[in-house]
Amino acid sequence: MARISLKLDELIDGEALRREMTALTAGTAGDGSGQAARNGVLQLLKGRLADGRAIAERMLRDDGGGSACAARLSHLMDEIIRALYDFAVTHVYRVKNLSSAERMAVVAVGGYGRGTLAPGSDIDLLFLLPYKQTPWGEQTVEYMLYMLWDLGLKVGHATRNIDECLRLSRTDVTIRTSILEARFLWGEEKLYDELMLRFDHEVVRTTGPxxxxxxxxxxxxxxxxxxxxxxxxxxxxxxxxxxxxxxxxxxxxxxxxxxxxxxxxxxxxxxxxxxxxxxxxxxxxxxxxxxxxxxxxxxxxxxxxxxxxxxxxxxxxxxxxxxxxxxxxxxxxxxxxxxxxxxxxxxxxxxxxxxxxxKHVPGFNRIFLTFSRRKRKLAGTSDFIVDNHRINIADDQVFERDPVNLLRLFWFADKHGLEFHPDALKLLTRSLGLVNKSLRRDEEANRLFLDILTSDRNAELNLRRMNEAGLLGRLIPDFGKIVAMMQFSMYHHYTVDEHLIRCIGVLAEIERGDGEKVHPLSHTLMPGLKKSREALYVAVLLHDIAKGRPEDHSEAGARIARRICPHMGLSPADTETVAWLVENHLVMSMTAQTRDLNDRKTIEDFAAIVQSVERLKLLLILTVCDIRGVGPGVWNGWKGQLLRTLYYETELLLTGGFSEVSRAQRTAAARERLAEALADWPDKARKRYVGQHYENYLLTVDLADQLRHAEFIREADASGNKLATMVKTHQFEAVTEITVLAQDHPRLLSVIAG
Missing domain, CATH: 1.20.120.330 (Nucleotidyltransferases  domain 2)
Structure with missing residues (x-):
């Protein structure tokens, strides 16, 4: 990476700033303790800070150097604090002969100690003393802090002697980190040197683990x-x-x-x-x-x-x-x-x-489990071992010796339920150059990948590890193109690759029977799809693989599926199923959420695309996975109900159960059921009410809701109300139903909805 010139002299001239600050005391014989001098210093520092930040922002836009910008802003603050300290001890709290206790080092700690600042970063300062605080030291620190606060800065500060710093750092990791990053700014440098020497010897040396x-x-x-x-x-x-x-x-x-x-x-x-x-x-x-x-x-x-x-x-x-x-x-x-x-x-x-x-510490921590090296052979391979309950490489030539081992690592980890040793993932990341066309076409490698993808253990975790290590994108180059790709929309919570992997997790959850209450129909259908199980998993993984291309990603994704599925070992029939699912993966959700499901043409148009009950089942499950994999809060019961309605209506049509005769018969039966349920109504009122409703209402609204609506309308009529409302919450669908009774007129719905 090319080194960017910091051009620090363009940001601020520290000596010139000191001269201007000193000039403010010319009329008071060098005494800067008065309010006029303080106000002058404050305005001077505000101007320098604003000018320096403006220059830093311009340089950032010109050279693009992020680290350089952070260093420039840190330097700007360094010069302001140094000038402020000098002014405080020279012109405000003037002492001719400082005692040994009246010494101080101003030390940058935390992020500021690293010599990097963002424009809005906190300024973390340590005022380091040799012994206890003195009145002079307290006044000097107070003057500096109030001035920095008046500049609009967020200042984190502590005033301690060396012994206090060491004692507190032994018990507080945050303080230990701040001292670790300490950087001398101004004042008595010997104090800083002593602190760092003793900190390294008395604290750091024995507390690494x-x-x-x-x-x-x-x-x-x-x-x-x-x-x-x-x-x-x-x-x-x-x-x-x-x-x-x-x-x-x-x-x-x-x-x-x-x-x-x-x-x-x-x-x-x-x-x-x-x-x-x-x-x-x-x-x-x-x-x-x-x-x-x-x-x-x-x-x-x-x-x-x-x-x-x-x-x-x-x-x-x-x-x-x-x-x-x-x-x-x-x-x-x-x-x-x-x-x-x-x-x-x-x-x-x-x-x-x-x-x-x-080499040194057994039982290090919960992440590493233990450093006592308990190694054993792994059944079925000589290339991998079990190292502290994690899969590890037997030697550094494992992947070079046989590139298929790149897949075997994940396959064995999945089979034996093992976590990954950092050494294995480090070598794998450094061996990605071994992935070539030969490996992508290797029959065993593709079989192993399909096993990992369709595993009933933890396919989502292993795919995520494979993706984070860079292997998934190398193995399927088209997948590599959507790695880290975001979609600029409030609807999507994750990048495209993370979304696809999360969808695999949702599919595995449905197959296990977990979360059945979320969408019961999917769980009911899944056991009957064993023959299409591999095709469904591949379709879920590939459904957004062509995102970010100028053409329609569904059509482009279908072409990709037809190209790579045969190499994965899928049959021609399964390949075509995957391609169809990828090409139509948005159709069911779009139809359910944007079309009138009570309109027979909607169902006919959708059925013409689906053509078979098997495809309908697969598409429903893919749609559920796609919506639930978008992010938390996107799926709700209302969407689930729409999908169920579309599924049942389409299934009826595809199985020959949805004809004009059957619809008429079902409507008549529904009217009869409603009339029977209203038996306690006067005969004339009952006949008039039952005859008011159209077919779709009688076929799609539950009888219990029909009776609730009937009482609602009856009460409104009895009261003479021309406008009435009724509210009911539906916990499963996660919606609130508002029923409005009003005289019909143009734009009625838009007026109500606002």
Whole structure:
């Protein structure tokens, strides 16, 4: 990655700032403690801060350097704080001869300590003392803090001596991390040097494993709060999975455990290759660019990349529209690929860390289970072993010796219910170049893949691991094109590849019989589709595989299915079934949600597309998986009811049970049932009421609801109400039904609905 010139001298001139601040005290013999001098200093600093930020934003738009922007903003704050400290001790709280206790080091900690800031970042400061606080020290700190707050900055601060810092860091991992990142700013540098020397010797040297455990647990908690998937389409750039904090956590652990001060030293330690460390730097630079643009654009510390700012961020970063993908979709695809790279780096890092820990610490933590090396052979193979309940490689030549082992790794893991050892995934990621046309056409490799896809154990988990390792996109190049692809719409919660994998999880859930209350019909139909089981799983995996192309993705997806299904080992009949399902995967949901299901032509048109009950069953289940796989809250009982109605009406037609004669007979029978249920009504009123309703009402509304409506209308007529309403909630369908009785007139529904 080319190094960008920071041009720090263009941001702020620290010496010139000091001279201007000093000039404010010319009329008071150098005394800057008065309100006029304070107001002058405040206005001067506000101007410098605003000008510096404007220059940093312009440079970011010119050179695109995210890390450079973060470093520039940090330098800007450094110079302001240094000038402010000098002014405070020289002109405000002037002491000719400072005692040994009246010394202080101003230290940047936390994110600011790394020398990087976003426009809205907190400014974390440690005022480091040699002994207890003195009146001079307290006044100086107070002056600086109030000035920084008046500048509109969010300041995290602590005033401690060295012994207090060390004592607190032993019991508080957050304080330990802040000192780990400490950077000297101004004042008494010897104090800072002493702190860092004693911190390394008295705290870091003996607590490496404990610190790593705490930071990884903290990372898991953060992911749970921000969203466990790194493929949420409104990601948290700072705290989300695959975001900046994940990279920072790796660096914290690296600095702490390996006792290094820079990222480059992790290459020397053998943790990363040079190429992987370049990926680290590129990911960090991109994420910083996105974060800084977000803060500049919104004028606040906005960390979530919301839909309403994604377009403008994409424009700021220079993305343009290509056929099939808008500029914002290309930007977000790049974002998710970077998030995936961060996941790869995390996996590689954890593998190296575990290997190092294995030499020293048994029983490390809940993630690594234990570092005591309990290895045993794995039945049926000499290429893989079981290492602490996880599948691992027997040697470093496993994949090069036989590339089919890339698939066998996941197949054996699924068969034996094993987690993956980081070493195995690290080697697999580094061996993706072995995936070629020969492997894609290999009969055994395709059989293994189909077994993994249709597994009754945890197909979703293994496919996700395969995708995150990069194998799924290499094995099916068309799938690789939709990896990390987002769809710019509030309807979709996940990227296309994550959506497809989640759909596989929903299908497996239906097959297991879990969640039957969500859509009972799907669970009822699934056991009868065993002959088409493989075709259904493949169709679910491929139904959106052609997203992001200029042509209709359903038609393009069907062509892809016809091309790759034979290589997977599917029969010609199953291949055609998959292609048909992919081509028509939107038809059932569109018909159910946008057409009048009481109109016979709607059912006839849909039946003409489906043509068989077998296809109808498969399409229903695919549709349920597709809707439920979009994201939480998208599926509801109302959509389920519409699909059930469309299914039953179409099934009747396809099986010959839906004819004019049968409809007339069913309508007559329905009128008779309603009349019998209203037997306590006067005969004249009953006949008049039963004769009012048209066929669709009698055939589609339950008898219990018909009786409820009858009483509602009767009461309204008796009261002489020309307008009446009735409300009922339906828990299963998750809807509220509002019944309105009114005289008919044009645009009645639009007036009611607003």
């Amino acid at each position: 404990e610190y790593v455990q705490a930071k990884l647990a903290e990372r898991d908690d953060r992911h749970a709060k921000a969203g466990e998937s790194r493929y949420l389409v409104e990601p948290n750039v700072k705290d989300g999975k695959g975001g900046l904090r994940d990279l920072q956590t790796l660096f914290w652990i690296g600095k702490y455990f390996y006792r290094v001060r820079t990222g480059e030293e992790l290459v020397d330690k053998g943790v990363f290759t040079e190429g992987e460390y370049r990926e680290f730097q590129k990911a960090e630079d991109f994420l910083w660019a996105v974060r800084c643009h977000m803060h500049f654009l919104t004028g606040k510390a906005e960390e979530r990349l919301h839909f309403d700012i994604q377009r403008e961020i994409a424009e700021r970063l220079g993305y343009t529209t290509h056929p099939g993908l808008s500029a914002v979709e290309r930007f977000m695809k790049h974002y998710f690929l970077v998030a995936k790279d961060v996941g790869d780096l995390t996996r590689i890092f954890c593998a190296a860390l575990e290997e190092e820990q294995a």
